[in-house]
Amino acid sequence: MHRIPPAPLLLGLAGLVPFLWGAATYLNTDLQAWGAVHLGPRFVGPYIQLFYGSVILSFMSGVLWGFATRAQGGQAATGYLLSVLPALWAFFMTGGGPVAAGTNLIFGFAGLLLLDAAFSHWGLTPRWWMRLRLLLSAVAIGCLAVGVWL
Structure with a gap:
């Protein structure tokens, strides 16, 4: 495995904050109440996760589009x-x-993780890409699961 460069790793981990915060405020009613008062009700519980998750999936479409520019012909x-x-x-x-x-x-x-794997397999991503994406996807999915199954 190749080491993830510090900047993408730190920015990726920082990008997990809304998912983690949403899960924390879903599990802790006192924290949810504090967040609703100080940040607004759409910035707690599943609301922040759902909105932010949609934004991130859209962002990742742009990232994959950028990787597609490295391909040619039918693969592109x-x-x-x-x-x-x-x-x-x-x-x-x-x-x-x-x-x-x-x-x-x-x-x-x-599904995005499967697309990441395909783009990685085609050699269109950095060599460390899947290592980063597995970590970030696991945390995001785990946090979303809190709002779905708990």
Whole structure:
């Protein structure tokens, strides 16, 4: 395995804060009450996770699009096509209430991980990419699972 450079690792870990905060405020009613008063009700519990999860899936579509620019011919066309799927998934699959939206985001992040693996297999990502994506996806999915199954 190749070492993840410090900047992507630190920024990726910082990007987990809304997922972790959402899970913490879902599990701790005192923390949720404090957050709702000081940050607003949409910045606690599943609400922050659902909104932020949609944003991240859309962001990751852009990242995959960038990787697709490294490909040529049919592989490039396939890469561009696949790169838009996470954003479309977030757009179409995050309605229907917090449990359904959270479940669909879990599936969205799992699907994104498969796309990451495909782009990595094609040699379009940095060599450390899957190591980072496995870590970040596991934490994001685990935090979303708190709002779905607890």
